[in-house]
Amino acid sequence: MRGGAARSRSWFDVLIDALAIVAGALIVLLTALVVVDVAARSLRVFTLPWSLEATEYMLYAVTFLGAPWVLRERGHIAIELVVERLPARGRAFAGRLAECAGAAVCAVLFYYACRVLWQSYASGIMVQKSFTFPEWVAYAGIPPVMLVLFGIYLRWILGKRAP
Numbered sequence: 001m002r003g004g005a006a007r008s009r010s011w012f013d014v015l016i017d018a019l020a021i022v023a024g025a026l027i028v029l030l031t032a033l034v035v036v037d038v039a040a041r042s043l044r045v046f047t048l049p050w051s052l053e054a055t056e057y058m059l060y061a062v063t064f065l066g067a068p069w070v071l072r073e074r075g076h077i078a079i080e081l082v083v084e085r086l087p088a089r090g091r092a093f094a095g096r097l098a099e100c101a102g103a104a105v106c107a108v109l110f111y112y113a114c115r116v117l118w119q120s121y122a123s124g125i126m127v128q129k130s131f132t133f134p135e136w137v138a139y140a141g142i143p144p145v146m147l148v149l150f151g152i153y154l155r156w157i158l159g160k161r162a163p
Helices: 011-042 051-072 088-123 135-139 142-157
Strands: 126-128 132-134
Touching: 011 051, 011 142, 051 142, 088 135, 088 142, 126 135, 132 135
Parallel strands: none
Antiparallel strands: 126 132
């Protein structure tokens, strides 16, 4: 809220913020888990043999859960060496082209993520490490996140910005 006036936010922005909050909570949990594991091993109190695998899955989840928020906030690294030297219309065109390319990439990734998810589900393969679970569970979050990323690009292409 700026200037004391309440803004109505779309469900889409609320979803993106919720994903970012979950990603942030996972980072806190991941950090605490590593600290506890290292301290416990150093003090020879106990070990958490599953902690490495758990942190791997948390890092994976943080990457996908945080990506929509970073994209919406335009927080990704951008190298504008050429684009900044273009005239205003050229910069606008390059931006629109980048948005269309981003949407296309997200659409393709969505398609292939769905295929991989379905193939993994149909095969019934189980991951058997410290944790045992169906392999498809590890892939289940990718298609929805690709749809959210596609939605952000689509919103930009249609000229709508986040509130």
